[in-house]
Amino acid sequence: MIDSDIGEQEKSLGDCIIRISEVNKTFPGGIRALDNFSCKVKEREVVVVIGPSGSGKSTLLRCLNGLEKIDSGSVVIDNIPLDLNPNHRLKIRQEVGMVFQSFNLFPHMTVSENINLAQRLVRKKTKKEAMQTTMSLLEKVGMPEKAASYPSHLSGGQQQRVAIARALAMMPKVMLFDEATSALDPEMIGEVLGVMKNLAREGMTMIVVTHEMGFAREVGDRVIFMEEGKIIEGGSAEHFFTNPRFDRTKSFLSKIL
Amino acid sequence: MKQRKTQIKPLDIIVLLLLIGAGVYVFYRIKIGLNYKWHWSAMPQYLFRYDEESGKWVANFLILGLFTTLRLSIWGTILATFFGTVMGLCRVSPSLFLRLVSRGYVEFIRNSPPLVLIFLFYFFIGDQIIPALGVDAFIRARSESTQAILSFLFAPPELFSSFFSALLTVSLFEGAYITEIVRAGIQSIEKGQWEASRALGLSRWQQMRYVILPQAVQRILPPLAGQFISLIKDSSIVSVISIQELTFQATELMAATYYTIEIWTMVAGLYLILTLSCSLLAERLEIRMARSR
Numbered sequence: 001m002i003d004s005d006i007g008e009q010e011k012s013l014g015d016c017i018i019r020i021s022e023v024n025k026t027f028p029g030g031i032r033a034l035d036n037f038s039c040k041v042k043e044r045e046v047v048v049v050i051g052p053s054g055s056g057k058s059t060l061l062r063c064l065n066g067l068e069k070i071d072s073g074s075v076v077i078d079n080i081p082l083d084l085n086p087n088h089r090l091k092i093r094q095e096v097g098m099v100f101q102s103f104n105l106f107p108h109m110t111v112s113e114n115i116n117l118a119q120r121l122v123r124k125k126t127k128k129e130a131m132q133t134t135m136s137l138l139e140k141v142g143m144p145e146k147a148a149s150y151p152s153h154l155s156g157g158q159q160q161r162v163a164i165a166r167a168l169a170m171m172p173k174v175m176l177f178d179e180a181t182s183a184l185d186p187e188m189i190g191e192v193l194g195v196m197k198n199l200a201r202e203g204m205t206m207i208v209v210t211h212e213m214g215f216a217r218e219v220g221d222r223v224i225f226m227e228e229g230k231i232i233e234g235g236s237a238e239h240f241f242t243n244p245r246f247d248r249t250k251s252f253l254s255k256i257l
Numbered sequence: 258m259k260q261r262k263t264q265i266k267p268l269d270i271i272v273l274l275l276l277i278g279a280g281v282y283v284f285y286r287i288k289i290g291l292n293y294k295w296h297w298s299a300m301p302q303y304l305f306r307y308d309e310e311s312g313k314w315v316a317n318f319l320i321l322g323l324f325t326t327l328r329l330s331i332w333g334t335i336l337a338t339f340f341g342t343v344m345g346l347c348r349v350s351p352s353l354f355l356r357l358v359s360r361g362y363v364e365f366i367r368n369s370p371p372l373v374l375i376f377l378f379y380f381f382i383g384d385q386i387i388p389a390l391g392v393d394a395f396i397r398a399r400s401e402s403t404q405a406i407l408s409f410l411f412a413p414p415e416l417f418s419s420f421f422s423a424l425l426t427v428s429l430f431e432g433a434y435i436t437e438i439v440r441a442g443i444q445s446i447e448k449g450q451w452e453a454s455r456a457l458g459l460s461r462w463q464q465m466r467y468v469i470l471p472q473a474v475q476r477i478l479p480p481l482a483g484q485f486i487s488l489i490k491d492s493s494i495v496s497v498i499s500i501q502e503l504t505f506q507a508t509e510l511m512a513a514t515y516y517t518i519e520i521w522t523m524v525a526g527l528y529l530i531l532t533l534s535c536s537l538l539a540e541r542l543e544i545r546m547a548r549s550r
Contacts, residue, residue, distance in 0.1 A: 067455065067456065090460070096456075098453075098456040102449050104450060106450065106454075106468055106472075108471045117457070117468075118454075118457035121463050121467065122457065122459060122463075
């Protein structure tokens with residue numbers, strides 16, 4: 001345990017892969033979700049975003065793959081700017097995998113069809129190639145025997161693991177997790193977090209919005225505390241939990257820990 | 258699953274007795290009050306008649322009418338589904354122009370009396386569009402065997418253009434309702450399905466084709482089946498433009514024989530055969546689709 005902890009701290013981070021600068025996003029009705037938000041994420045880095053609800057965490061993730069349009073500022077992922085050019089958007093969506101709180105598996109398709117779909121349509125793989133990737137991913141999330149099941153026959157934890165496999169099938173460079181365990185029963189949270197930990201260990205760049213502080217502490221290279229669309233405090237997980245600088249962070253942590 | 262027991266309560270018996278009483282009263286009024294002479298024995302010959310020349314039983318007025326109704330319904334269903342799907346997709350399109358076109362189509366049709374639409378379409382489509390398309394000339398230029406197939410599938414050459422305008426009228430009319438069913442079906446799919454497929458990099462068309470529509474189809478099947486049954490019933494309205502379908506034939510027959518009650522009872526029965534079998538089919542399809550989930 002101690003060994004692996006040290007190993008992770010010394011994980012060498014690569015170049016900057018996500019550059020978010022001065023992004024503003026206001027929803028109709030005047031809710032300011034992102035307020036001059038800037039942040040950089042390096043390759044292989046795991047950034048954990050925490051904060052009270054309505055602080056703009058989810059919006060941040062959704063702006064990163066173009067599910068929400070930003071009002072101003074810029075987002076550059078893997079040197080591709082996220083702008084109005086639809087080709088750029090498509091390219092970024094292929095590089096960025098996203099896992100949702102509510103799984104959003106396609107209920108009319110089996111598990112393997114769910115994972116195959118985008119490989120076939122977007123990556124233009126043959127059925128055989130796609131199936132190979134799918135099976136190896138199902139192996140990775142620990143449920144190869146469920147390939148032919150329909151999502152409705154799976155538990156929440158299993159559905160979320162399939163959703164992770166589905167996002168990984170696109171071979172993304174970055175994975176976004178939007179409260180991936182919040183909709184799960186307590187006994188299923190562990191299996192999903194386990195998959196996420198493995199991913200982090202393999203060097204996937206990840207931005208994780210979560211309320212799982214244990215996960216943040218163990219896996220996060222950096223923890224960001226957000227409120228009202230701004231970063232209040234950010235730093236290494238160790239520093240963040242043992243010695244937060246701001247009162248606002250302290251009071252949030254005291255409520256949640 | 259628990260089987261629900263059918264229990265007959267006193268109230269049920271009272272309702273049943275009242276219904277039987279009402280039936281007997283109506284029958285009594287017809288029998289005594291109207292002094293109606295029944296001619297049920299004359300009815301079968303209007304369904305089938307014995308052809309002296311060929312020595313075979315052949316379809317007569319009502320069955321011929323039923324066949325035309327069937328043709329009109331089957332082709333109408335196909336065409337209306339086509340119009341409805343295309344227009345339904347336009348209803349949820351990001352393009353304002355397409356949304357306006359489909360909205361205009363739906364509102365125009367749904368807010369006009371069907372009879373007025375029939376006349377409008379008939380005299381416009383029948384008089385202007387069909388000749389302009391050269392359908393008549395096209396049919397007449399075909400070989401005899403092709404013409405025979407076309408008369409079996411649609412109508413004999415001399416009635417082709419009026420059948421065609423009736424068909425277009427019925428399907429444009431029902432298409433408007435199907436448009437709304439399709440739109441509601443698409444919009445009932447959770448936002449998360451759009452987002453998940455978009456996040457995977459699918460184009461809008463791919464999202465629609467592989468993720469949204471397959472799910473929408475399952476949801477709209479019941480209302481769609483209802484609409485198809487409506488289509489069969491509404492097809493009777495084209496009798497006013499002399500399409501020789503069931504209702505038209507019955508009107509003609511009644512004018513010749515005055516066997517009013519028998520003929521219309523018979524026609525109601527024939528329509529019921531069509532619509533009830535459609536209902537049963539839809540029900541089975543629904544059960545099968547529910548089971549595959």
